[in-house]
Amino acid sequence: MFEALSDKLRKVLKDLRGQGRLTEAHIEAAMREIRIALLEADVNYQVVKSFVDRVKEKALGQEVIGTLAPAQQVVKTVYDEMVEMLGGTSTQLLFTRRTPNVVMMVGLQGSGKTTTTGKLAKLLAESQHRRPLLLSVDVYRPAARQQLSIIANAIGQRTFEAPDINDPLELCRQAVRECQLTGYDTLLIDTAGRLHIDQELMDELQQIKRETSPMEILFIADAMTGQDAVRSAQQFHEQVGVTGIILTKMEGDTRGGAALSIKEVTGQPIKFIGVGERYDAIEAFYPDRIAQRILGMGDVLSLIEKVQSEVDEDKARELQEKLARDKFSLEDFRDQLRQMKRLGSLDKLMDMLPSGLFGGMKMTSEQTAEIEQKLKLTEAIIDSMTPAERRDHEILNASRRKRIARGSGTSVQEVNQMVNEYTEMRRMMRMMTSGGLGGMLGGLGGGLPGFGGGRRRKATKRRKKKKKH
Amino acid sequence: MAFWKRKKEDAYISLGLNRPPTAEEEAIAQQPDAQQERNLYAEPEGQEGFFDRFKQAVAATRESLSEKIESVVGGKRRIDASVLDQLEEALIGADIGVQTSLEIIEKARQQVNRNQLDDLYELKRLIKDELREILLATGRNRRQGTVASEAEVPLDIKPYILLIVGVNGVGKTTTIGKLAHRIKSEGNEVMICAADTFRAAANDQLAIWAERSGVPLIQQKPGTDPSAVLYDSIGAARARNADVLIVDTAGRLHTKTNLMQELEKMRRVAGRDIEGAPHEVLLIIDAVTGQNGLEQARHFTRAVPVTGLVLTKLDGTAKGGIVIAIAKELGIPIRYVGIGEKINDLVEFSPEAYIESLFD
Numbered sequence: 001m002f003e004a005l006s007d008k009l010r011k012v013l014k015d016l017r018g019q020g021r022l023t024e025a026h027i028e029a030a031m032r033e034i035r036i037a038l039l040e041a042d043v044n045y046q047v048v049k050s051f052v053d054r055v056k057e058k059a060l061g062q063e064v065i066g067t068l069a070p071a072q073q074v075v076k077t078v079y080d081e082m083v084e085m086l087g088g089t090s091t092q093l094l095f096t097r098r099t100p101n102v103v104m105m106v107g108l109q110g111s112g113k114t115t116t117t118g119k120l121a122k123l124l125a126e127s128q129h130r131r132p133l134l135l136s137v138d139v140y141r142p143a144a145r146q147q148l149s150i151i152a153n154a155i156g157q158r159t160f161e162a163p164d165i166n167d168p169l170e171l172c173r174q175a176v177r178e179c180q181l182t183g184y185d186t187l188l189i190d191t192a193g194r195l196h197i198d199q200e201l202m203d204e205l206q207q208i209k210r211e212t213s214p215m216e217i218l219f220i221a222d223a224m225t226g227q228d229a230v231r232s233a234q235q236f237h238e239q240v241g242v243t244g245i246i247l248t249k250m251e252g253d254t255r256g257g258a259a260l261s262i263k264e265v266t267g268q269p270i271k272f273i274g275v276g277e278r279y280d281a282i283e284a285f286y287p288d289r290i291a292q293r294i295l296g297m298g299d300v301l302s303l304i305e306k307v308q309s310e311v312d313e314d315k316a317r318e319l320q321e322k323l324a325r326d327k328f329s330l331e332d333f334r335d336q337l338r339q340m341k342r343l344g345s346l347d348k349l350m351d352m353l354p355s356g357l358f359g360g361m362k363m364t365s366e367q368t369a370e371i372e373q374k375l376k377l378t379e380a381i382i383d384s385m386t387p388a389e390r391r392d393h394e395i396l397n398a399s400r401r402k403r404i405a406r407g408s409g410t411s412v413q414e415v416n417q418m419v420n421e422y423t424e425m426r427r428m429m430r431m432m433t434s435g436g437l438g439g440m441l442g443g444l445g446g447g448l449p450g451f452g453g454g455r456r457r458k459a460t461k462r463r464k465k466k467k468k469h
Numbered sequence: 470m471a472f473w474k475r476k477k478e479d480a481y482i483s484l485g486l487n488r489p490p491t492a493e494e495e496a497i498a499q500q501p502d503a504q505q506e507r508n509l510y511a512e513p514e515g516q517e518g519f520f521d522r523f524k525q526a527v528a529a530t531r532e533s534l535s536e537k538i539e540s541v542v543g544g545k546r547r548i549d550a551s552v553l554d555q556l557e558e559a560l561i562g563a564d565i566g567v568q569t570s571l572e573i574i575e576k577a578r579q580q581v582n583r584n585q586l587d588d589l590y591e592l593k594r595l596i597k598d599e600l601r602e603i604l605l606a607t608g609r610n611r612r613q614g615t616v617a618s619e620a621e622v623p624l625d626i627k628p629y630i631l632l633i634v635g636v637n638g639v640g641k642t643t644t645i646g647k648l649a650h651r652i653k654s655e656g657n658e659v660m661i662c663a664a665d666t667f668r669a670a671a672n673d674q675l676a677i678w679a680e681r682s683g684v685p686l687i688q689q690k691p692g693t694d695p696s697a698v699l700y701d702s703i704g705a706a707r708a709r710n711a712d713v714l715i716v717d718t719a720g721r722l723h724t725k726t727n728l729m730q731e732l733e734k735m736r737r738v739a740g741r742d743i744e745g746a747p748h749e750v751l752l753i754i755d756a757v758t759g760q761n762g763l764e765q766a767r768h769f770t771r772a773v774p775v776t777g778l779v780l781t782k783l784d785g786t787a788k789g790g791i792v793i794a795i796a797k798e799l800g801i802p803i804r805y806v807g808i809g810e811k812i813n814d815l816v817e818f819s820p821e822a823y824i825e826s827l828f829d
Contacts, residue, residue, distance in 0.1 A: 041760070108785070109638070110640060114669075146669075195784060195785040226758055227563070227564050228564070229757070255760070
């Protein structure tokens with residue numbers, strides 16, 4: 001998501017690395033580039049100014065410490081400053097024993113409040129054992145309340161329904177009572193989207209706040225917001241007092257500079273980020289990880305955590321052993337593909353890996369789509385094999401291969417290619433497990449050779465071209 | 470004002486009708502009020518002109534560019550570095566884009582250095598001219614108020630298909646409601662196709678807007694292939710002899726390849742049924758969008774032939790300057806501006822009014 005920004009910073013700092021010693025002029029030049037990069041990433045003009053000044057001051061005043069090269073020191077300073085700006089440490093939602101704990105969702109129209117309310121309810125119910133009740137007080141936008149009901153249905157949670165009541169305050173009162181009577185411990189209020197200059201609606205938010213005394217007031221912000229992010233965040237914060245921020249639509253290619261701006265002007269932590277249209281596409285926000293990502297260090301930690309939560313640990317260990325004993329069958333391979341699918345799209349996975357892992361190669365969404373298509377074919381081919389074939393690929397003779405191709409709607413060439421890639425992959429994985437990298441990536445291992453396959457195919461294409469000339 | 474009009478006799482067009490006017494309508498057209506409304510920039514007496522409404526909406530942006538500049542200059546007549554810096558901040562702050570802003574400022578800086586420019590008034594004019602040039606250039610590509618390929622569109626194409634696209638939450642559905650009202654009030658048979666089969670309650674929301682504007686809505690159950698809904702809608706529009714079919718689509722991030730392919734498929738399906746369809750593709754851009762807006766426009770134009778932009782939520786403090794960057798790079802004209810939540814709050818875009826409101 002922040003790729004472009006990290007690309008730029010890396011380029012600038014690489015230029016710095018080329019220099020033997022770091023002079024004031026070098027820092028000046030780097031800062032100019034950082035400034036433009038941050039502005040292009042939609043970080044607010046004033047925020048950029050103070051950020052650059054701070055980094056410059058620190059970089060200049062610093063003594064060169066022991067083992068660090070001066071250029072590395074600038075990277076570290078930029079990184080530290082960015083982590084600090086993004087919030088220092090991660091923060092969870094605060095709950096007390098009161099019934100109910102009220103969470104208010106506020107923000108501009110179209111920032112994603114309703115969808116995020118659903119995602120948050122699901123998250124709280126499933127990983128924090130809360131019993132949420134959902135309430136929409138958006139009595140203005142057509143079908144806003146239906147939208148929340150449908151979402152609640154989809155995630156298996158309840159909304160407070162009172163179609164006859166069109167007064168937001170009355171809705172809140174009744175919903176709170178409902179919680180107290182029936183034991184819902186968390187009330188999520190989805191408020192109407194509004195412009196921050198709409199005083200009437202701001203007053204309404206203040207009244208809701210007085211009525212329900214919420215534990216959390218979350219400001220929902222679109223990650224694609226430009227320079228105006230500062231103004232709207234500030235207004236909401238001044239008028240209703242925001243306790244946290246959720247950034248939505250982070251799965252796009254926005255550089256997300258709004259995150260830095262909003263954080264800076266409200267001083268409130270960014271608690272979650274929305275990363276997709278599925279209702280489980282919400283993640284905790286880790287400033288250090290995002291800052292690492294900005295600087296091109298990748299987000300390996302987030303990825304590993306995700307792999308661990310989705311992949312059955314026992315299965316992963318079993319797999320590791322199989323790999324070590326070289327008994328990684330096509331069946332296991334298919335399991336791997338399926339587990340990978342559960343992790344989400346390749347785009348997202350690639351985002352989380354450090355760019356250096358693939359030799360600095362960056363994939364476009366077209367490329368990942370191509371690979372995803374290929375993985376689909378691979379799965380189809382394996383599906384068309386008999387269990388015996390899956391356990392031992394050595395028995396695949398010509399007639400078997402012909403049958404498999406027919407069954408999976410592919411050609412014999414494609415089947416051959418797939419089997420070749422699989423054997424190649426087994427060899428690679430053996431190397432990886434003995435090397436130790438495999439241990440780090442654990443269950444993910446199965447996916448990586450798929451990329452290798454894609455690259456290899458390109459390499460042959462190139463070779464063919466050369467022959468022609 | 471009706472851009473979807475094909476070549477007709479002038480009189481029909483001026484009445485915004487697809488058919489010869491009846492005697493009654495002719496009589497109404499003769500009345501001075503109706504005549505005046507045709508004039509874009511004239512302000513009908515006793516009634517707010519759209520130019521005014523536009524300006525009012527944009528003026529809500531509390532600190533305008535010129536206020537900012539004025540505050541730096543503070544009586545100074547000469548232009549120095551701090552004035553240019555402030556100007557740069559103002560341009561970038563309006564989301565006009567770093568590249569474009571820096572270019573404009575650089576041009577000014579050069580002129581100042583060469584002593585060709587020393588007056589604040591002149592400086593402002595220079596910047597206005599630069600911005601206006603960018604916006605008018607797109608207008609020259611596509612004559613204002615017309616379709617690019619108007620000359621080629623056969624007269625008997627019905628329905629005229631308008632595809633509405635954009636990322637999530639920019640206001641597509643609301644814009645469609647307002648647009649349907651606009652086009653219908655010009656005397657056209659309008660239909661809406663609910664091809665957002667993904668978002669929860671998208672149909673319900675659109676149904677309410679369709680009812681408000683009194684326009685029939687073609688919908689199917691959630692989860693249906695949008696292309697199928699579109700195909701059915703075209704059939705329905707044909708059967709009812711509708712003039713215009715407005716197609717709502719699900720919001721999609723431009724980075725999702727499969728969703729962009731879905732959009733391409735919709736284009737193909739429409740094009741197979743009716744030659745040249747979709748005749749208009751409007752990309753909706755939220756005024757608060759930052760530099761990512763340019764990326765959105767690039768991706769969407771790759772999937773479908775975007776013929777115009779609609780800038781929504783301009784009644785807030787955001788200035789939506791990213792449309793200038795889009796206009797500059799892709800040459801897509803800005804068609805409409807959304808300035809509120811009511812059904813009439815969609816006005817035609819005027820480069821003059823837009824730039825003036827940034828400065829005054």
